[in-house]
Every structure is written in C-alpha cells, then in structure tokens.
Amino acid sequence: MEKLPAKTVERLSEYRRTLINCKENGKEYIYSHELAQLHHKTAVQVRRDIMLMGFSGIQRKGYKVKEMIDAIGRILDCKNGQNVGIVGIGHLGTAILQYFTGKRPKLRVVAIFDVDEKKTGREINGVPCYHVDTIPEVVERENIDLGIITVPPKFAKETAEGLINAGIRGILNFTTVPLNVPEDVYLEEYDMITSLEKVAYFARG
Amino acid sequence: MEKLPAKTVERLSEYRRTLINCKENGKEYIYSHELAQLHHKTAVQVRRDIMLMGFSGIQRKGYKVKEMIDAIGRILDCKNGQNVGIVGIGHLGTAILQYFTGKRPKLRVVAIFDVDEKKTGREINGVPCYHVDTIPEVVERENIDLGIITVPPKFAKETAEGLINAGIRGILNFTTVPLNVPEDVYLEEYDMITSLEKVAYFARG
DNA sequence: ATTAAATTGTTAATTTATAAACAAAAAGAT
DNA sequence: ATCTTTTTGTTTATAAATTAACAATTTAAT
Ligand SMILES: NC(=O)c1ccc[n+]([C@@H]2O[C@H](COP(=O)([O-])OP(=O)(O)OC[C@H]3O[C@@H](n4cnc5c(N)ncnc54)[C@H](O)[C@@H]3O)[C@@H](O)[C@H]2O)c1
Ligand SMILES: NC(=O)c1ccc[n+]([C@@H]2O[C@H](COP(=O)([O-])OP(=O)(O)OC[C@H]3O[C@@H](n4cnc5c(N)ncnc54)[C@H](O)[C@@H]3O)[C@@H](O)[C@H]2O)c1
Numbered sequence: 001m002e003k004l005p006a007k008t009v010e011r012l013s014e015y016r017r018t019l020i021n022c023k024e025n026g027k028e029y030i031y032s033h034e035l036a037q038l039h040h041k042t043a044v045q046v047r048r049d050i051m052l053m054g055f056s057g058i059q060r061k062g063y064k065v066k067e068m069i070d071a072i073g074r075i076l077d078c079k080n081g082q083n084v085g086i087v088g089i090g091h092l093g094t095a096i097l098q099y100f101t102g103k104r105p106k107l108r109v110v111a112i113f114d115v116d117e118k119k120t121g122r123e124i125n126g127v128p129c130y131h132v133d134t135i136p137e138v139v140e141r142e143n144i145d146l147g148i149i150t151v152p153p154k155f156a157k158e159t160a161e162g163l164i165n166a167g168i169r170g171i172l173n174f175t176t177v178p179l180n181v182p183e184d185v186y187l188e189e190y191d192m193i194t195s196l197e198k199v200a201y202f203a204r205g
Numbered sequence: 206m207e208k209l210p211a212k213t214v215e216r217l218s219e220y221r222r223t224l225i226n227c228k229e230n231g232k233e234y235i236y237s238h239e240l241a242q243l244h245h246k247t248a249v250q251v252r253r254d255i256m257l258m259g260f261s262g263i264q265r266k267g268y269k270v271k272e273m274i275d276a277i278g279r280i281l282d283c284k285n286g287q288n289v290g291i292v293g294i295g296h297l298g299t300a301i302l303q304y305f306t307g308k309r310p311k312l313r314v315v316a317i318f319d320v321d322e323k324k325t326g327r328e329i330n331g332v333p334c335y336h337v338d339t340i341p342e343v344v345e346r347e348n349i350d351l352g353i354i355t356v357p358p359k360f361a362k363e364t365a366e367g368l369i370n371a372g373i374r375g376i377l378n379f380t381t382v383p384l385n386v387p388e389d390v391y392l393e394e395y396d397m398i399t400s401l402e403k404v405a406y407f408a409r410g
Numbered sequence: 411a412t413t414a415a416a417t418t419g420t421t422a423a424t425t426t427a428t429a430a431a432c433a434a435a436a437a438g439a440t
Numbered sequence: 441a442t443c444t445t446t447t448t449g450t451t452t453a454t455a456a457a458t459t460a461a462c463a464a465t466t467t468a469a470t
Contacts, residue, residue: 009402013396031416044458044459056419060418060465076405169409195395199375201281204350249428252447262447262448267448415468418463422461424460429454430454434450436445436448
C-alpha cells in the first residue's frame with residue numbers, strides 16, 4: 001500500500017491520542033472542526049487527512065470516535081505490533097519508558113539496555129534491563145524492530161551501529177550527535193533546544 | 206525585521222549545534238555540502254538557509270565556522286537573552302534541565318517549579334526550585350519569558366494558565382494535553398509517541 | 411413539502427518548501 | 441595566460457502542503 005505523506009502520518013498519530021481521550025470521556029462522535037480546534041489546525045486539514053487514510057464520517061453527525069481510532073490503527077499499527085528497545089536508561093530514557101508503558105499495545109518496549117550494573121539484570125517499569133553488550137542476541141531473540149537512543153553523546157555512534165548491526169529497522173535518536181544509517185533504516189531525530197529556540201524566536205514579536 | 210520561515214529557523218538551530226561542535230574540534234571553515242551531509246539535507250538547502258539569514262561564505266573556501274555561529278546567533282538569540290522556567294521537575298524535566306545547562310548562554314533556565322517539598326526550596330543543577338504557587342512572583346521578578354511544561358497531564362491546563370497569567374510569551378508543552386493559549390503566546394508541542402509512530406510507520410517497507 | 415443550516419468529501423487554487431539550474435568567483439593546473 | 445574545477449549565491453522550476461471553494465447530503469425548522 002502507498003505510504004501517506006509524513007505530515008499526515010504525524011497528524012493521524014496526534015488525532016488518535018485525542019480520540020482515545022474523547023472515547024474515555026464517553027464521547028461517541030466528533031466533528032472535524034472540534035478535532036481541528038484541539039490541535040490548532042483547520043477543519044479542512046483534518047477532513048483531508050481523514051480522506052487520505054480512506055475513512056469516512058457521517059454527514060451532520062461527524063466521525064465515529066471508536067471507528068476512527070480503529071481506522072488510524074489500521075494505518076499506523078503493524079498487524080502483530082512492533083517491538084521497541086531503549087538504549088540508555090537515565091533520566092530521559094526513564095521518562096520515555098514510563099510515558100510509553102500501557103499507551104500503545106502495538107508498540108511494545110520489550111527491552112532496555114544500559115551499561116550501569118545497578119540497572120542491568122533486573123526489571124525497570126516491568127521491562128527487563130540488559131547490558132548493551134547483549135544487544136545482538138536480545139534484538140534478535142525479542143524481535144526488536146525499533147530503537148530509541150538516549151545514551152550520553154559520546155556513545156551515540158557506537159550505539160547506533162550496534163543497533164543497526166543487530167538488524168533494527170528504525171531509530172529515534174535523542175542524542176544530538178550526527179548519525180549515519182543505511183538507506184533501509186529510518187532515522188528520526190529530535191532536539192529540545194531546537195524546539196525551545198523556535199519558541200524563543202517566535203515568542204518575541 | 207521580517208521573520209524567517211519556521212523550517213529555516215529550525216534548521217539554523219540545528220546547524221548551529223553542529224557548527225559549535227566543529228569549532229570545538231578546531232575546524233575553521235565548512236562547505237555547504239559538509240553541513241548538509243551532517244544533517245541529511247541537500248547542500249542547496251543549506252546555502253539557501255544561509256542566504257535567507259543574510260550571511261555569506263567565501264567561494265571555494267566555504268563558510269567561516271566562527272562567523273556563521275555568530276550570524277545564527279544574531280537571528281536566533283535575543284540581545285539580552287531570554288529566561289526560561291521549567292514546571293514539573295521529574296524525570297523529563299530533569300533531563301531537559303541537565304541537557305540545557307551551559308549549552309545556550311542566551312537561553313537561561315533561571316527557575317524550576319514543582320509541588321514536591323523534597324524538591325522545592327533548594328537548588329537542582331544550580332537552578333533554584335520554587336513552589337508552583339510562586340509562579341506569578343518569580344516569573345515577574347526573574348523576568349521569565351518562556352515556559353517548559355513537564356507536569357503530570359492532569360495539571361497541564363492549570364500550569365499553562367498560571368504561566369500565561371504570569372506574563373509568559375512562549376510555551377513548550379510536553380504533556381500531551383490540548384492547551385489553549387491567547388494569540389500573543391507562542392505554543393509548541395512535542396510528543397515522543399508521535400515521533401516513534403512515525404518511525405514505526407516508515408521503518409516497515 | 412420546502413427551506414435553511416450544518417457538515418462531510420473532493421476538487422481546484424494558493425502558498426510554502428525543496429530542488430534544479432546556472433552564473434560568478436576563486437583556486438589550481440597546464 | 442588560459443582553462444578546468446570547485447564552490448557560493450541566486451533565480452527559476454518542481455513538488456508538497458495547505459487552504460479555499462463548493463457540491464452533496466443530512467437534519468431540523470417552518
Ligand atoms: N534531544 C534532546 O532533546 C535531549 C534532551 C535531553 C537529553 N538528551 C540527551 O539524551 C541523552 C541522555 O540524557 P539523560 O539526561 O537521560 O542522561 P543520563 O546521564 O541521565 O542517562 C544516560 C544513561 O545512559 C547510560 N549509558 C552510559 N553509557 C552507555 C552506553 N555506552 N550504552 C548504554 N547506556 C549507556 C548511563 O548509565 C545512564 O543510565 C544524552 O545524550 C543527552 O544529551 C537529549
Ligand atoms: N511529550 C512527550 O514526549 C513526553 C515524554 C515523556 C513524558 N511526558 C509527559 O511529561 C510529564 C512529566 O513526565 P515525567 O516522566 O517527568 O513525570 P514525573 O512523574 O517523573 O515528574 C512529574 C513532576 O511534576 C511534579 N508535579 C506534580 N504536580 C505538579 C504541579 N501541579 N505543578 C508542578 N509540578 C508538579 C511532580 O512532583 C514531579 O516532580 C508527564 O505529563 C508525562 O506524560 C511527555
């Protein structure tokens with residue numbers, strides 16, 4: 001199936017988060033303009049995204065929340081789910097781990113890796129923590145597809161290489177060290193400083 | 206002065222990070238294609254961004270690293286700097302605080318806020334931690350412009366309102382709770398789940 | 411029944427972002 | 441000196457993303 005535009009994929013993920021919330025609050029239907037307002041987007045944009053993923057609403061009633069959650073799931077989720085490993089379980093790694101637990105059944109954090117012996121060999125937040133040296137075996141055995149890198153900067157490169165050699169398909173990198181990945185590995189990076197500098201720039205007149 | 210496109214601003218921030226690194230490694234000049242490669246961008250894009258900010262290189266020699274860092278500073282940095290407050294100093298807040306310290310002299314984290322009495326009333330990472338109830342006074346007194354929200358979700362809304370009432374100009378929100386801000390407050394949001402779902406989507410064929 | 415209002419779905423237009431093309435300048439090679 | 445190569449700077453073209461426009465449908469009101 002043809003891939004959707006990256007921007008649409010991002011928004012679908014965001015819409016789903018909101019829809020799950022709506023569902024928990026007992027909301028059955030939602031209008032495009034409601035969803036738009038919650039995301040500071042236009043209603044047209046929302047409808048266009050929904051159209052692109054091949055879902056339909058009911059005129060004058062809006063979109064069925066439950067069905068739309070499922071429709072987004074058919075786009076974003078892999079049928080049998082995808083397994084995730086986090087490397088470097090310090091402040092940021094722990095924040096991510098906690099944030100993830102229980103949120104997305106199809107995106108399972110099944111392993112975390114560190115070098116600190118106070119952390120390895122036990123479970124943190126219900127997830128086993130392994131020594132980084134075991135990345136090859138564990139990634140293979142646990143069928144880990146995606147890696148999140150939250151190690152100190154100077155270990156970022158070797159961590160990425162380790163994950164890639166172990167057969168990972170996608171990386172989310174929070175160290176702000178430039179990484180080189182082969183074509184068939186998808187790389188996403190995020191830097192809070194960039195976000196804050198953007199806020200700083202646009203916040204002043 | 207006219208604002209640059211948001212995408213260009215983001216890239217300038219990223220370029221600067223890399224340039225600072227280059228400078229520390231004693232690199233004096235950099236070519237557009239080198240900078241491009243480090244950021245998985247094209248050389249044309251890099252040159253265009255540089256052109257948009259009104260900076261010039263030297264033909265066949267590239268861009269002077271030190272001068273370009275300064276030029277980006279003239280775009281991104283406020284003359285007298287901007288002060289930042291972080292609200293909610295748990296795992297994520299601490300990760301951000303540590304990550305920031307010392308990195309951007311013009312973007313100073315001058316206060317952190319929490320409700321936990323084990324944290325308030327002392328310094329964390331060299332930054333005083335105040336009780337959230339004192340946001341109005343502290344924001345005023347310390348001349349805080351920008352706020353980062355890393356509180357538990359259910360307190361996100363009131364935190365944002367508190368910051369806005371205290372006169373903040375920009376917010377970086379890591380709780381994934383929809384916020385409403387007045388027109389003159391710039392809001393940026395980030396969700397790691399969205400990033401990872403994007404990686405998951407594009408990482409599979 | 412008829413009309414009016416609200417809302418979706420889709421096409422068309424516009425705007426923004428990226429890439430291509432190429433002139434100009436500098437450095438080095440012949 | 442002249443030519444070739446490399447690299448910047450800028451314009452032009454292409455592509456992507458967003459917004460506008462509007463037809464179609466449903467519901468409610470008169
Ligand atoms: N991009 C961003 O927005 C952003 C924000 C905050 C932090 N960071 C970066 O994220 C990383 C982690 O930040 P943090 O605050 O959690 O740091 P931290 O020091 O709290 O945690 C780092 C963890 O990595 C472990 N570690 C060290 N070497 C390792 C190795 N070779 N392999 C595996 N694990 C190893 C440590 O034992 C520790 O548990 C740092 O690189 C930091 O600069 C990025
Ligand atoms: N957007 C993302 O990518 C992302 C990732 C991880 C976590 N999060 C979110 O960030 C937030 C913080 O995550 P965390 O892992 O650091 O949680 P945490 O529990 O470790 O930290 C929360 C902190 O907020 C403090 N706090 C509680 N109520 C407060 C209030 N009313 N005012 C000020 N401070 C208060 C607590 O004392 C604690 O120190 C959560 O909302 C979490 O969901 C977002």
